[in-house]
Amino acid sequence: MSERSPYLELHASGELCERARRALGLLEGRCRVCPRLCKVDRLADRPGLCRVGRHAVVASHFAHFGEEDCLRGRRGSGTIFFSGCNLRCVFCQNHDISWQLQGDRVTPHRLAGMMLELQAMGCHNINWVTPEHVVPQILEALPLAVDGGLRLPLVYNTSAYDSPESLALMDGVVDVYMPDFKLWSSELARRYLAKRDYAEVARHSVREMHRQVGDLVLGEDGMARRGLIVRHLVMPGLFEETEAILRFVADELGPDTYVNVMAQYYPAGRTGEFPEIDRHLYRSEFERALALADGLGLRRLDERSRSALARLAA
Numbered sequence: 001m002s003e004r005s006p007y008l009e010l011h012a013s014g015e016l017c018e019r020a021r022r023a024l025g026l027l028e029g030r031c032r033v034c035p036r037l038c039k040v041d042r043l044a045d046r047p048g049l050c051r052v053g054r055h056a057v058v059a060s061h062f063a064h065f066g067e068e069d070c071l072r073g074r075r076g077s078g079t080i081f082f083s084g085c086n087l088r089c090v091f092c093q094n095h096d097i098s099w100q101l102q103g104d105r106v107t108p109h110r111l112a113g114m115m116l117e118l119q120a121m122g123c124h125n126i127n128w129v130t131p132e133h134v135v136p137q138i139l140e141a142l143p144l145a146v147d148g149g150l151r152l153p154l155v156y157n158t159s160a161y162d163s164p165e166s167l168a169l170m171d172g173v174v175d176v177y178m179p180d181f182k183l184w185s186s187e188l189a190r191r192y193l194a195k196r197d198y199a200e201v202a203r204h205s206v207r208e209m210h211r212q213v214g215d216l217v218l219g220e221d222g223m224a225r226r227g228l229i230v231r232h233l234v235m236p237g238l239f240e241e242t243e244a245i246l247r248f249v250a251d252e253l254g255p256d257t258y259v260n261v262m263a264q265y266y267p268a269g270r271t272g273e274f275p276e277i278d279r280h281l282y283r284s285e286f287e288r289a290l291a292l293a294d295g296l297g298l299r300r301l302d303e304r305s306r307s308a309l310a311r312l313a314a
Contacts, residue, residue, distance in 0.1 A: 003225065005153055007173045011146045019169050020143060023136035026165060027054070034086045034132050034163050035201050048133070050084040051101045056137035057083040059103035061114045063123050068260055068302055070216070070224040071125060071155065071176075078118030078152065079127040080111075086133045087161055088194035089182070090270040091235070091277060098130065099269070111137065112144035119152050124223050125176070127155040135166040142173070153225060156209075160202035161195065167208050176216070176224050177209035180231040184244035192274070203248065206230065216258040216300070228253070229302075233262045234289045236281050242289050250296040258300040261289055263308035283312040 010016040026032045027042040038048030045053035063076030071077040085098035092098050106114070115126050131138055142150075153175035160179035181202050183189045189198035209228055216227030230249055234242050242261075249257050263286045271278040286309060293301055 005151070005175050005226075007142065007154060007175075008146065008151070010172050011143055016139070016143050016146070016173070019173065020136070020139040023139045023166075023169050027136050032163065033135055033166055035161060035197065036086050036195075048086075050086050050133035052082075052084040052133055055105045055107060056111060056134040057101055057103045058106050058111070058114065059083045059097040061118060063118065063121055064127065067127065068224075068229060068304070070218055070222060070229075070258075071127065071178075073124045073221070073223050075122040075124055077125055077127045077155065078115070078121070078123030079129055079157075080114055080118075081129045082131060082134050084133055085130055085159075087159055087198070089159075090192050090194075090274055091265070091267070092269040093264075093266070094130075095269040106137075108137070108141040108144055111141035112148060112150075115141070115145040115150050115152075116148045119150055123152065125153040125155050126150070127157055129157045130159070131156055132158055132162050132166070135169060139169060139173070155224075158205075160205045161198055162201070162205045164204065164208065167205060167212075171212050174209075174213065175226045176229060177213055177227075178229040178231060179206050179209060180233065181206060181245050181249075182233065183238075184241045184248075188238070188241065192277070207252065210253050210257075215254070215256045227258065229258045229260060231260045231262060233265055234281060234286055235265050236277055236279050236285065238277075239285065239288060243292055246289075246293055246296055246298065250298055255297040255299050257298065258302065259293065259298050259305075260302035261286075261293055261305040263305075263312055281312060283309060286312055 031038045031042045040046040047053045059081040061080045064079040067077045083097045083103045155176045156174040157178045186196045190196040219225045265281045
């Protein structure tokens, strides 16, 4: 890396350890780590809706080659998949680890060790997947990882259902925020995510993430160094949701926002109970979404957004 990530400076000043101490306080009494505000003492190992108590649960960690090109490069993105989730998306494609707690409970030392293992494998970054409910556990492990030699950019790969308190603690820690902005309307968020306030929270979260890290900056090697990547999964029959979200990105974040419009929706989880979304995406639906992005002047559309058209049935 040609530039030091800001979290290294936070650690050198002692601020990173202070952030970890404050983050653990969010677990105590009535958990305030995420917007669910579960009335449980997770510091005493009582699980919230996420089903996670005192220690994070990791389903897997490996070099991931399915992420955006600017994250995976040639050596992969060092992903750590956390089990549990603070949403209940009926179409979840990781249902087995998000709804069902699968994996290993990890101590701070073990979580730090996973980050260092991924760095030793040559990964370009550390990519925390579904971190919203385990921010304290991540911050508790990070100083140990830095002491062990961690120097890679840190990616926060989230549903965007994050609390202001957690995002404030991550300010200066995260290099690349990657929120998946799912739905816009409160009624559909209630129906498909089991949380009516999702869109309101997501709008606040994405604005704050952009304030912290700005537009995506790539290094000379084409790899992400710092900034925001907005993902949006186009869903069958929900063009109005896509339109509202992309307009928000263009109008409030700006045309230089790096956006990945995704076409890989497929029936999963509980979609059998929701016949209107229990099908694959039509090619015409995705073409319409891409045309909208172009019409809104979004200049930095991930290359895979356009290549995805070839994989969709007419």
